[in-house]
Amino acid sequence: MNVYDFDETIYDGESVLDFFFFYTKRDKSILRYIPRVLWAFAKYKMGKITVEKALSQYAAPVTELFNEKGNIPQEFQAFWDTHMHKIKPFYKDIQSDDDLIISCSPEFSLEIICKRLGIKSYLGTVVDTETGEIKRLCLRENKVKAFFEEYPDTEIENFYTDSLNDQPLIDISKNAYLVKGDKITKIK
Numbered sequence: 001m002n003v004y005d006f007d008e009t010i011y012d013g014e015s016v017l018d019f020f021f022f023y024t025k026r027d028k029s030i031l032r033y034i035p036r037v038l039w040a041f042a043k044y045k046m047g048k049i050t051v052e053k054a055l056s057q058y059a060a061p062v063t064e065l066f067n068e069k070g071n072i073p074q075e076f077q078a079f080w081d082t083h084m085h086k087i088k089p090f091y092k093d094i095q096s097d098d099d100l101i102i103s104c105s106p107e108f109s110l111e112i113i114c115k116r117l118g119i120k121s122y123l124g125t126v127v128d129t130e131t132g133e134i135k136r137l138c139l140r141e142n143k144v145k146a147f148f149e150e151y152p153d154t155e156i157e158n159f160y161t162d163s164l165n166d167q168p169l170i171d172i173s174k175n176a177y178l179v180k181g182d183k184i185t186k187i188k
Contacts, residue, residue, distance in 0.1 A: 001154055002096055003147070003169065006103035006110065006124075008162035009179045010091040015105050015113075018086075019079050027069070064132070073108040073129045080112050087117065090182060095119075102147060102169070104139045123150060144168045160184070 007014045024030055100121040101114060107124040114122045123146045126135040138146050143166065147156075159166075159173035162180065170176040176188035 001098050001100055001151070001156055002094075002158045003100045003102055003156045003160070003173070004091070005159075005161040005163070005166055005169075006101050006105055009160050010088050010101075011113075012086040012088055012181075015083070015109060018083060019076065019109070022079050022082070023072075023075055026075070030069070072132075073106075076109045076112055080109075080116065084113075084116065087113075088179075088182060090184065091117075100147075100151075102138065102143050104137070104143075123147065140165060141168045144172060147172075 004010050007016070020030075020033070024034075095118070097120070099119055100123065101110060101119055102123045103110060103125075105124050106127050107122065108127065108129060110122040110124045114120070123138055123143070125138045127133070128135055136142065136146065147154075147169070156169070156173040157175065159169050159176045160179055161169065161176070162178070164170070164178075170188055173188065175186065178185045178187045
């Protein structure tokens with residue numbers, strides 16, 4: 001099985017961050033979340049936040065946003081209408097029927113884009129779309145846990161990522177590749 005991180009790997013950017021700015025154009029009231037969103041993103045990219053700390057610090061604002069707006073999952077349809085072009089061209093060249101996307105992005109977003117790309121399998125952050133409660137944060141070691149829960153007897157032949165934050169998945173993969181822009185480098 002080939003497994004891919006999504007953001008900055010096959011998607012050129014961070015889809016949740018792109019969505020946030022996309023949505024602020026539609027609803028200016030969420031501008032108040034910008035400092036928290038940018039701070040959380042910076043800590044995530046620098047590897048300075050644990051899964052537990054991320055949940056304790058950012059679960060409440062996510063729940064608040066969902067409860068206040070209620071239409072967040074539906075807005076991702078419109079988002080993907082305008083952001084499909086950010087899928088990196090290399091992916092179509094190597095795409096296989098048994099590919100798995102595993103990402104910190106919410107599963108309701110991955111469901112939309114994966115269906116459009118013809119990808120059948122994906123794992124992401126699970127958010128209760130009614131309450132906004134984060135049920136599973138698919139980050140670092142939680143990606144491995146989610147993988148083994150869904151695919152207990154499956155070996156990852158090739159894993160593609162943009163970040164060493166995915167070291168737990170790199171460790172369990174036969175081969176691993178680091179993706180920077182359009183450059184792919186074998187690291188394991």
